[in-house]
Amino acid sequence: xxxxxxTSQDYIDFKNxxxxxxxxxxxxxxxxxxxxxxxVEIYLQKQFPDGTKVRFGVNPPNFGExxxxxxxxxxxxxxxxQKIKGTECKER
Numbered sequence: 536x537x538x539x540x541x542t543s544q545d546y547i548d549f550k551n552x553x554x555x556x557x558x559x560x561x562x563x564x565x566x567x568x569x570x571x572x573x574x575v576e577i578y579l580q581k582q583f584p585d586g587t588k589v590r591f592g593v594n595p596p597n598f599g600e601x602x603x604x605x606x607x608x609x610x611x612x613x614x615x616x617q618k619i620k621g622t623e624c625k626e627r
């Protein structure tokens with residue numbers, strides 16, 4: 536199945552767009568994530584004013600892990616719907 540998906544042009548386009556959004560320093564999404572990281576870094580630096588150097592950044596999400604999490608979420612939702620439908624059938 537993964538071979539079929541990974542050779543799909545739609546999947547390749549989706550993965551490329553994902554990389555553009557999160558990896559490209561010029562993308563609006565990356566710029567906003569960098570701003571957020573800077574704000575958190577400033578806040579944390581205020582919490583540790585004793586000269587401790589605090590660095591904070593927002594790393595791009597791992598595409599493979601994100602896809603696995605999405606699949607797990609969908610599977611859980613399907614199982615939940617099956618349980619609900621099974622309960623409805625028993626009540627009739």
